[in-house]
Amino acid sequence: MTYKGYPLVRKDNELYYGNMNESYVVYLRIEKTQKEHGIMTAQKIEFYQMTTNLEHPEITQRAERNNLYEALDVASAWLKRSKSGAQANQANPNQANQTSKNTRG
Secondary structure, three states, X not given: OEEOOEEEEEEOOEEEEXXXXXXXXXXXXXXXXXXXXXXXXXXXXXXXXXXXXXXXXXEEEEEEEOOHHHHHHHHHHHHHHHHHHHHHHHHOHHHHHHHHHHOOO
């Protein structure tokens, strides 16, 4: 299954969103559910953008939303932004290095 062009995998109340071959994925955890019209719906979702580097995993962003679609929309924006940032750094690595030097003070 995909959502907005990214793979989405669910097991119980945990979801992974994104491609493990890219730099980041988003881990989503459904914290609270409620039955509405006979269907269980997610009411509280915590989610984290994290690196796919298995040796040094790092959480880079965290958020919480009250429904799954809002959480996935934010997660999609994170993945798009991180992908475009990575592509920009690959296109011009000297500029990326210069920017990081300038922010060190």
